[in-house]
Amino acid sequence: MTIQEKIQKLKKEKNAIILAHNYQLPEVQDIADFVGDSLELARISSQIKEKIIIFCGVHFMAETASILAPDKKILLPDINAGCPLANSITPEDVINLKKEYKDYAVVAYVNTSAEVKAESDYICTSANAISVVEKIPEEKIIFIPDRNLGYYVSKYTKKEMIIWNGFCPTHQRILPQDIINLKERYKDAKIVVHPECRREVLELADKIASTSGIIKFVKEDNSKTYIIGTEVGLLYRLRKENPEKEFHLASPLAVCPNMKKITLEKILWSLEDLKPEVKVPDDIREKALKPIERMLKL
Numbered sequence: 001m002t003i004q005e006k007i008q009k010l011k012k013e014k015n016a017i018i019l020a021h022n023y024q025l026p027e028v029q030d031i032a033d034f035v036g037d038s039l040e041l042a043r044i045s046s047q048i049k050e051k052i053i054i055f056c057g058v059h060f061m062a063e064t065a066s067i068l069a070p071d072k073k074i075l076l077p078d079i080n081a082g083c084p085l086a087n088s089i090t091p092e093d094v095i096n097l098k099k100e101y102k103d104y105a106v107v108a109y110v111n112t113s114a115e116v117k118a119e120s121d122y123i124c125t126s127a128n129a130i131s132v133v134e135k136i137p138e139e140k141i142i143f144i145p146d147r148n149l150g151y152y153v154s155k156y157t158k159k160e161m162i163i164w165n166g167f168c169p170t171h172q173r174i175l176p177q178d179i180i181n182l183k184e185r186y187k188d189a190k191i192v193v194h195p196e197c198r199r200e201v202l203e204l205a206d207k208i209a210s211t212s213g214i215i216k217f218v219k220e221d222n223s224k225t226y227i228i229g230t231e232v233g234l235l236y237r238l239r240k241e242n243p244e245k246e247f248h249l250a251s252p253l254a255v256c257p258n259m260k261k262i263t264l265e266k267i268l269w270s271l272e273d274l275k276p277e278v279k280v281p282d283d284i285r286e287k288a289l290k291p292i293e294r295m296l297k298l
């Protein structure tokens with residue numbers, strides 16, 4: 001049996017489902033039952049009937065699934081698949097910010113730990129950050145932890161925003177000059193980037209969107225060539241779903257080492273041993289659920 005066949009067999013026997021983020025390795029995306037962005041994966045975790053979720057992504061995503069689906073077993077095939085952006089802010093930092101800026105609402109990007117979510121008022125993802133900030137009643141906002149997404153949102157709102165100085169090291173490695181060089185070679189190419197890119201990169205873009213937002217945009221757009229400013233994993237799906245189009249990764253350095261920790265072998269071991277499990281403790285879960293539910297309602 002191939003490793004893929006072993007995974008499929010065990011998955012059926014154990015009544016498990018495999019969810020994968022758009023940045024996962026091609027072979028992981030191919031074995032998954034559903035591939036999507038953070039918002040889609042959060043939604044689907046709470047809607048599916050299977051009791052075991054093999055979550056192919058990073059730690060905060062598995063935690064979000066655990067918060068939304070406490071009755072399910074959430075397995076993260078490599079427990080060390082973390083997120084430096086999520087790690088850039090602690091719950092104590094949020095408590096201190098709230099003390100300093102008393103009448104502000106805390107809007108936390110989903111790339112945060114469960115403990116940080118528990119101290120926040122609203123959660124957003126890159127797919128809905130502008131609409132969350134616009135729709136909530138508060139006019140003053142502490143936006144955590146991504147400074148680039150915060151900058152992008154601040155361009156579309158008149159609300160006052162205090163922005164935490166965190167960033168994603170993978171997106172940070174994409175430089176404006178990378179985009180300019182590619183644009184000189186591919187003059188008709190559209191520049192499509194993720195809002196975690198540096199603001200100088202965002203300013204060069206034709207379109208800024210979440211990972212699934214980029215996929216949707218490319219599908220509906222009639223250009224032939226694209227310069228893609230996000231993690232390399234997305235290019236696999238873009239090429240697979242749009243074989244007639246041409247995609248150029250903005251920088252060869254746009255590779256997330258944490259997303260790449262999930263392999264077929266680790267998925268198989270996870271299914272065999274039913275670990276490593278990510279389970280958010282009840283007291284934190286109850287507090288963290290509220291801002292997530294507020295987002296899902298919006």
Ligand code: 13P
Nearest residue numbers: 037038039125126210211
């Ligand atoms: P998306 O929600 O756009 O998939 O982004 C998640 C992420 O972690 C980007 O680095």
